[in-house]
Amino acid sequence: MKQFILFILVLLPVCAFAQFTETFDGPILNAGWIGGRDSFLIEGGQLKLNAPGGKSGIASLKHIIPYASNMQWEFEAQINTNPSDNNNVRIALYDEGGIYYYVQIGFAGKNKIGFRRSKQKDMFERQENNLGNKTHLAIKVTLEDNKYWTMYSRQINETYYKLEGSCTYPIIAAKDSGYFLINIIYTGGRNKHFLLDNIYVSDKITPTVTEPSEDPEEPDDPSEPDITLPKLLSIEPLTLSDLQFVFDLPVKTEQATFSVSNIGNADRITYADESRKIVNTHYPEEMKTGEVYTISYSGVMDEKGSTLDGYSEKVTVEEEGEGDEEPSDSKAIVINEIMAKPGDGSFFEYVELYNPTDRIFSLNELELWNGNKRKVLPDVVLPPHEYALLYNSNIDYSGDGVVIPIEKFYALNDAGQHLALKTPSGVIIDEVTYEKATPAKSWERSSSGWHLSSDLRGGTPGSANSSGEGEEKPNEPVTPDEPDEPDTPDEPSLPDITVEPGEFVINELLPNPFTGGSEYIELYNRSGHALPVSGLSIAVRKADGTLNTRYPLSSVASMIEPDGYVLLTKNLSGVTDFYTILSPSSLFEVPKLPILANTSSTLVLFRTKDEVVIDEVSYSSKWHASSVKDQKGVALERIDPEAETQSAANWTSASATAGYGTPGYQNSQSDISSPDDPDSPDEPTGIEVPQWDESSGHYTISYYLDQPGYSCRVFIFNLAGIRVAEIANHELLGMKGQLTWDGYALSGKQLQTGIYIFYAELYHTTGTVKRYKHIFPTR
Template sequence: MLAGLALLTFLSRGIAQEGWSGDVDLFALEGGQLTLTPLAQGREQAEIHRSYELRSGVPVAWTMECHYDRRPSRYNTFALDLFSIQTEAGLETYTLAPDPKGLEVRLVRRLSPANGARKEEVLLRHTLTSPDEVWSKVALRVVYDGDRTIRLSMLSPEGGVRHADIAVQLGGRLEGLLSLRVKFTSGRMSSTFWTEPTIHFPYKSLGQVRLLRSARRSDGTLVLYLSQPVNLSRAVALVGGRETRVAYGETLREVILPVSSPSGSGPIEVRISGMETLDGPVGEWQTSIERPSAEDRSGLIISEIMIDPPTVGPLARVPYVEIANRGTAPVDLGRVILRCRTTAYDLPPVTLSPGGYAVLHSSQHKLPQESIHTLPMDHFPSMSGSFALSLEWRSGQSIDRVVVDDRLREPGLQREGRSIERIESDPPQWRYSTTPTGGTPGAPSLMRPYETLAPGALVVSELMLSPESVGEKYIELYNTSSQPIELEGVHMSFRNSPDGSYSAWPLVVSPYTLPAKSYAVLTPYPPALERLYPLCDPSTLVERIDFPSISPTYSEISLIARADRTTIDQVVYRRQWLGDTAADRTRHSLERVSPQADGTKKSAWRRASEASRGGTPGRLNSSSTESGSEGTWPDDPHLSYEQMMALLPLYGELATLELFTLEGQQIYRKEGREVRPFIEKLQDGKAPLPTLIIVVRVTFTPPDPDFVPLTYSGKWVHAGAM
């Protein structure tokens, strides 16, 4: 279909040199990544295009990657025009683009007649179940087989590989015009990039996965740059015979192996199994890389970055970059340059000892601490928005590189007045400094890495969003795991409509350890819950004055681990799930029937019972159906003594106690809250009864129509004092 064009390969050259025209000054092309330049600030859209010759009957494919901090919207989106056909009805253009809400990937045919209104038809679409996650890294490809079939394919870590086909008849004069049109807002333009659109002609498949180059970073990780996007969700790697985890770099073509190189000599063998491309499973993939040189093992890293310094204190108004020598040999910094975006900055010719730190900052500012090894620079980078910061040898070889964007920053936490510190972990983590001064320049970080959490380890177990007073709202969390969880390592992401934007909220503002199999209740005013729910354990209540603005009508809520941005729980709250009347929908919480239930489904939730006063903060839910848990409502209506005693603390208000003689004469009857204290007196021999054998019967009225009434009956000996 394309005449005289082989695979168009895009290198780190000016975009105009690659044959593009249009708003070329608004785009930058580096390492195959297409970003918006500072000149685009204040603009709302930009377009670049290039033409090529088309020929019918020849297979062709178009590929590109998209990287958005969250899903595209009407004002932050793109459209890639692939080709056009001039027909009798008008000009048909085939375009790859998201829908206006970012919920789908679409291939659209647009007809522009000479006279009349323009018409659009969606030929193919992929609907996304987790659009914000998918759009953070997604590879797209459109293939025309040269005959009558077009295929739309996508690859993402969340959704894997998906295909959709349609039969088309391309008749008319073909016109090759590849056009990328983007819309953006100033707040998001720096956190978005694409890979440059690529045309494959003639197309059979993308072929075998090839290693284009490899690099070793100063933190001991290997970066493999591959010839095409890959899915790593099931991948396992062996490096020098050692099994290691596999992670993505900035794009789906970059694979990071977070291990130190094995000792020895000669090339290092790398084997990866379980990878998948847009063309299917790869099988076992192997390559070998050269063992790192002395320069590769220098150990220099960027260890701390202060972008928005505090306004008071010892670090007031001083942006800085801290570098550390993690190697075993001194490093002459005069041989190293600091690069911010595309500008290189010379470092002072000083020697950095092993284990040492150097703090780079503008000579116009001063860091007062005498113990800090400071390196004032006459030319220091202006760090704002999203940018790449790297250390390089003067020879051009990379030492370390950090991309500062929304993927590095911690969602929901204050950015101003605090540095971002690199935490020693595998792989490295970045955290906002928790020190009172706002940073630790010239010294090791005092923070620990966030712990990784398995999906389902922490869940939202109850939501009270429609109380009588705002202070009575609460979110109950439950640790399902056998290990304690640090809640500062988890944040909440929520939105109040299916097409709304997500907001981030930290679960806690100070360290809080949630023990295994325990509850934490986040609420604006704990005393209100203690007053309303006498059975509530006050130790589970966590005061959060800045309670999130979750809608009491509809909300989607996710718990996300900060360590690796893994979503560990997802729930949906709908007010109509509480009941049909206004009385049903106020003063009652939604309780999750089981921690394992799918929190996005109505079947996972029930309204808290009246007997529990409309909620069970910090204790087992009144509607729980969790099998094997003490205190849950059994299916068998006949209770054992152990079951009855376990249910009393939870459902005492639903209990009725009756005492009978062996002849069947009723002696006592107690209801509700009087039942449990009277039973304790019976057990201690302090009830107002003589010594005798009695029949004890305890019945529980079910809190839900779907539950059966429960009864315990047994003979007791009361050794009374009467």
């Protein structure tokens, strides 16, 4: 189930969390703006009308925004001509099913500003504003409780607003989202006289400083500069226990508290990058589906130490589906069309995404993978039932759909390729392996599968797919000397060997990877003979006892030798970048695997053909060693491959000395020693005194233990009994291994040559404590 819970959380509707900010910092127009993009450009950090001259016209742009019962719109408009009925700006704030609530700057013969509802007269009486040949205004409109409207304006060089008017007009057909619409009406000679900037839409209404009275009580101190505090732009749920807060300016979090109701305060607060605008928070427990939580923070400051207002927002954690593979309409974002081999004069290479739901989704930082290559998507929202087109930025395209030009977009493989749309944490949103391309025809998705486009143009970028009638199958190759990918001689097909229950066992699990890492599942061949994995599948067992989505392991085309390991992961670099790899040939990247819940789940390994269970484990995060306080990145290891899989006593955390994981080789907590291992003593000997290793330039402290589950504290004392160095403090050990020490004292300086006391304390979860004290010389 976690696969779909994370899917919904990461792609939460924009209206649930996000605000909308557009500062036109460029250099090109944000891809989320649709409409007459060719009539606008970014110049000097502003949106500027750049329509063809010589005749009158209307230029329009629109961007999807969230709606709420309480809203605030702010924007700046600059008109370098006298506003009138023939030259004016209309900004539609709310779209009530084709009925727009909009601000208009400029009327016939009147230097006035108005707030109107289409097919309706003015919402309130317009006031004289003395608009001149160069009008530069800041506009602010608020909506309270879906019915109370208030509008303000100010000259851009002033610090206070003027109340334009207020009225009561209820929203009859309230919606979750709609378009922020820009309409500019211009005459032929004024096609470059309009500019817009600093659009900000929020569901928080802030106080408005209005025009002061003739006798103000206490004027502001002119020596005090204006302070612009950072604003919260969005909250992105990364996992059920991780939230990301995005601000428009850098923030300081040293005094901040981030909280989730019924769970508590964040136990880890970090910056996502050097900009200090993005704050990642981790919470001690996971949020549960169906529950309502209040997300809040306080004590956040700007870079100068000014404190931001506290924030509080109620959210509901949703779940969707049971995890089975369903047609495209069950997904939030789908890969909908692929043009891999355009013909002469036809379309360029592109990948089309589609939003089949009634909700708005953010594509920000989603990743489109082409085999092992990826492209990160920009901050663009995809409206309901809209198409997004991804293509190389050197292509000049202004057709249908939300256009997303990607710099150095990778080439699509003509012979076929696996594509996957993923979240930043690696969760697969949608994926497809398209077949060999036919020139000038795209692959299109339908309810019954994929087909070649039957559209006369060869594809339908940015619009509904063709029926595919007459094109259900790809063209077959006809050239005899160019066969489709012949078998490679050094990769023969695997022998038909039936794996029996218990011959493979689940040996190691990583449900909660490091940030940027990948989950993994490790299998161990304890059968005594070589076995294939390709005939097996893996799945999560549901609460009712049935199996969730089946994931075949047919892509693992290797025979696994006795005592061999199989490491399964969706992203090899998410493992190799974080752990020591001793056997690269044991690691296999499998595009589709079940999502492992952080807390507990039941994982089943079974034969694909008849679903006979080979091994099954219902793991729990409670199986971790008690000394492990942060489980992120710590694998659960099986202690004895011959002992019962389901026994909690047969599992524990991978040791710290092994890097908290042993992917593809013997577990750090395994009590099975190889008879050929010269380092394996006849009996456990405890822990040895530090030995200087000239080649590595540090001391090593070897240990051999009688059972897994020991943690240790190791210190160095001088002869007066004063502790001068710390080697380990509550560090989880494996069955055998080495601690290292660089020879430095607690003071941060190299410990002076002399005689010292080495003290080690090993303690077990059962209560067993072993203490060791030795005199030793330092070099």
